[in-house]
Amino acid sequence: MDQQSKRQPDSRDRKIAELEAKLQRAYQVIGNLQQTNIELQRRIAEFNSAGNQKSVLPTSLIDVSPPQKVHVQNKRTIAKRRTTPPPSKYTANMNKSRFRKLPHLQFYGLIALVVLTIVSLFGLSLFLAQRAKNKNSETVNNLPIQQQPNFPTQPPIINTQNPVINQPDSSNQPVNLPLESSSQLAKTNLDFIYNVKTPPNLKKSDELSSTVKNILDYVKEKKLPTESLSITLIDLNTDTIAGYQQDVPRYPASVVKLFWMAILEAKIKQGLVPLHHTINSDLNAMILKSDNDAASRIVDVISGTNSFENKLTDEQFQTWKKQRQSLNYFFQEAGYKNINVSQKTYPIAYLKVTEPKGADLQLRGDNPSQPRRNKITTYQTARLMYEIFTGQAVGPEYSEQMADLLIRDLRPEAWKLQPPNPDEFNPVENFLGESLATDADQIVFASKAGWTTASRQEVAYVATKDRKTRYLIAIFGEDPAYAASQNAFPDISRLVFDQMRNRK
Template sequence: MRQLLKLKPETIQRQNIELKAKLARAERLVAQLRAEASQLRAQIAEWQRAPVPPQIERRPRAVQRSRSTRQEPSVLASTTTQTTRQATFAQRQSRRHQVPEHRSPFVRLLLRKRLDVALLAIAGLTVAALFSLQHTRQRSVARVELPPSQPTPPTVVAPKPQTFAELVYNVPQPPQLVPSEALQAIVDGATALAASKGLPTEPLSITLIDLKTNQTAGYQNQTPRYPASVVKLFWLVACEAMLEQGLLQPDSELTSDLTAMIVHSDNDAASRIFDRITQTTSGATLSGTEYETWLKRRLQLNRFFQAASYNGLSISQKNYPIHSLQLEAPDGRELQMLDEQQQPIRSLTTTDQAARLMYELYAGKAVSTSRSQEMMTLLTRDLQPEKWKKQPNNPIAGFLGAALPADVRFASKVGMTSKARHEVAFVASPDGKISYILAVFGTDEAYSQNAEILPAISNTIFTQMTER
């Protein structure tokens, strides 16, 4: 390839001219052969139309001589014999220079075969000439597009990750969303609503994405906050990515824990999922390389998303209480994860990051289309009051879905502690006219104790999105 690319433009131009000349000669030869083929066809047709003369019976010379002797005198016989021989010789010479009008069927077949061979030769010459010209033109284009100093790079196939440390979330960049003044007015109205109810707005964050227009707006939407159980949405995606790559093997216990973690927000199930993802366990304090290995595996969860532009995200701590481990709060090696202020490292996300992940699930981009659909199914909630009101600790009462019409398509993950009330949700009307993602974090005891604020924010945003 490099030798071909070293050809100079003038050399390629000269070769093009030579090939064009060869092509012209080939075309003339084709025309000549076609003319000859036409003549051969005409001759064959004429031979086929002409009648075949009867064969002249030839008798033995001795018999002919004897009859001539009996019928004519000897002088006449001698003259007749000589005349006959001369005529026979003349006829033989004439046949040599005449067109063979009465050939046998076998000879005619041979002539037809000769015609077929000639036509095949014509086709072969034409194709060869055209191929040579096209090949030279391709070399000329290659010369323009790829100079010798820049050879075509080989196709690089990314190796399949062998461990979770090598695995990276498959959506490398956030979606291209356009800020909207109209949406910003809606978000500002929701913030004012919280303030009007006497709630502090400093611990409040809101992100709104209109899925119909890919527009967005927010309030303190890039401020990292403790996400409570909303973090389990991130653990779900990480687990599904490992299953997709064969780094985890599915089993009934894993399936059951994933359902309990997302549908019921069960901390014990989430703890088991967390341990399987990170290949770590909770327990007594560790030291030396053993602790360093444990901590590195824990922090791989952060790196999995941070490598995909989830900047500043931290999701490497479990949620408490964990009844199966008899843990009401971080203890042992969990407490070794301290920062410079000697405070436990806590999970931190923004409403933008939570809304982005829900957006990628809705769009079928998270891990794969099929796994995104499976995860959205786990997140889907039935808003029929006669159903969700019968569930203890349901994720509807006191949250965004409580104020929405019962026939709205709704998928969400809530988070709540004694000092937080959060939710990220996908909302779509039955007629498909409105479709949006809303994330609301209220990281304060005032929001935790107020069961009316998230439904009120949800209602005002849904109403204004419908009226747009």
């Protein structure tokens, strides 16, 4: 990572989310203890049944009581006590009774300890939650009027006859805000923009341009199309840049989730989205596993919209559309021109849909052969990664948290034997990180990849641990040939790494 200082403590909200997770684990411990107690009682019952057939307990189970005080009178008395006969039936039964009570005492003591721990954690979480709530209230009250969240004062305008597609159980899913009027909408979403409003001042580099040319030579040699390819290469040590068709908007596939993460972190920072364990879990799943279900829920939270089974009326759709397109406005007003990050990625299992329906389909436009889709340039993608890995995106601590989520373990035993999402594509195999696995112990690698049957995309941060080589590369291949190629991205990555490491 770029930050040389140690990782700062997590925010209070993240600690509360962790405490809630610990509380859930404590409940699981109690359940396990209860099962253990049942099994222990069963074994004691079996032992008691066997003990009724014998008058003396086995030696290994005899209760050892503290010795009573002995008054030594003479050697004869001592010898007599040393030859005391084995315990009577009464003594054996008493010892057996003591044996039965001891596990119960241990068990109930352990239960009491767990309960006290849970109560302590719960009390602490309530205390921190109240403090966080007070802090968020102060933050919201101090915001300019146009940035204050507008809480709904009336039911949603959406017709109840057009239900949300298989709306997930609200008990364990993020709460979605209802649709609001256009005037309210401008105050709620459309004035909220990204904090880095000026693009980085990067100079063009002939040396980087030579590396990009070598990439194009490789692509031509492999007979892959160049017209559907875009490349951006940035040297972080010299703040220089080179590219090929890097300002051409292209379909980003799951790379768009990088942008949704930045919006979510910004809204958490401003107190516009409350951080809890479900949000945190979805964020991790969206970035680490590229999970579409988690991404769908996050899009709903940051835009205040839902996915609907049926189409909306024109008035309803215009309101819904403005809220969803607030995700575009967030970046557009900060210099990300013509960017479109407003549409979900599919399939979405919990909605039971493999393609857009209802309002999401309306957002695609009236021409099915040329639908409006997410569009991002490789320059915009590399810019956001640059701002994350230089500590500018949202804030230094938020940039560091985002960078941590993007780091990939390139050791073969990690990405080959334990892929993060075996049901989807592997974000290392056949991508930029695969060919760098041989140097896994020497580099830091972070990335967000995307893949469909018609395209392959990725943006990556690569740095040697001595920091002598640090660069960003974004590649979008918007053609089935790139989707099918298993070697193109790994080969390009190796070519770039070798040339960047050998630069003077």
